[in-house]
Amino acid sequence: MAGAAALLAGCAPNLTPAQLRAWDAFQDCRALAPGATISQLPPQGGVRFRSPDEQRDIMARCLNERHGYSSR
Secondary structure, three states: OHHHHHHHHHHHHHOOHHHHHHHHHHHHHHOOOOOOEEEEOOOOOOOEEEOOHHHHHHHHHHHHHHHOOOOO
16 A cells, blocks of 8 residues: 555645545545555545455445445
């Protein structure tokens, strides 16, 4: 994940406010699902992620309950 963090740090000025909000939400929830990684961070907001099967529901629930993101 360090590589993704470095990549995002280099792109941060180009992120939309919705992307920054989603990034922060993901990082908050990642404490509960440390195996999760971001697969997409759409400009309009939201976050798509990959995770081990046993952590998928944990991440989805956290993103929904703490940050209002729903899984589709």
